[in-house]
Amino acid sequence: MRKSDGMNGADDDRQDPLAPGQAPEQAPAPALDRALARALPPPAVPEGFRARLLAAIERDTPLGEARERLEREQRQRLAELEASYVRLRRRTLGTLIGGAFASGAAVTLALPWLQAVLGSSTPLALAGAGALIALLIGMASLRGVRIGV
């Protein structure tokens, strides 16, 4: 940002600015220039100035603009929620289908052994076990809803 005006070199080499028409030999003493540079250091921006400024800008933002920003943020959140819900439904459906196939395969494999052990009451035992598992899953999901999971 600093512009060159022919006087931005090292401190001691700097020439004093001349008034229009002033001869070079009339330039003020470099000692005064150095003394002034030491006596007038550039003030630093106060600590926290940026934060206070941004807070002031936030307060100053017109109501319509603030509403528009809030509505935009709300739309974004709703879209995120919708995407999460779709993902959850897909996972649930996938789990159910997978679970059903796995159960079917397990029963098919275990059927000869079950028939050997349980005899004619195998269908009843399988139906009872299925009902018990379904009841447990239902209770677990109900408990999950109650505690807000």
Next chain:
Amino acid sequence: MPIAPAVQISEDQDIAELLRAGARHRAFDLLLRRYEGKVFRLCCALLREPAQAEDAAQESLVRIWRALDSYDGRAALSTWIYAITRNRCLSALERRRPSESLSEPQIAAEAEAALAQVPMEGEDEIGEPLRALVDALPERSRRVLTLYYFEERSIEEVARMLGCPEGTVKTHLYRARAALSEQLRQHGLDHPSHWLESEHA
């Protein structure tokens, strides 16, 4: 108003482009990084009081934020920013009650008092008397001189900040320094063997 140098316009071209693209927040962020300090220093030079300068700098930057969409790029961005800042400072000066500001004779009296105090060994021998003399200068010369040193001796930047030609800045600098030299001579502080040649930090 001075014509803004082409180099300054090209330096702020990125901000103008962001504004054209509708990226107002990013443009303002860049503007802040580039001009926050300069705006504060301009307020300090115009208002003297750091607390008032901070308020004025904040108000100026809030106004700049509000008006950012209306910046059309015809003038250099720096010229536009400094004009808004100067207007805020002038309003602040007008709002000041007469009792809060010191008249020039009062400042001159304070300068005399500061010069009369003999600094103890190890104290800042240069700063206080010289600052008091600078404070006693006529207002325009004081502003130019102060900003000249705040902005690392850039006459071009001081001219932009104060919205006046570079020749005017040079004239005020010359007058201010001539007046200071005369004051120092009158108080016997101008001899090279005295504090002017000392190298205190």
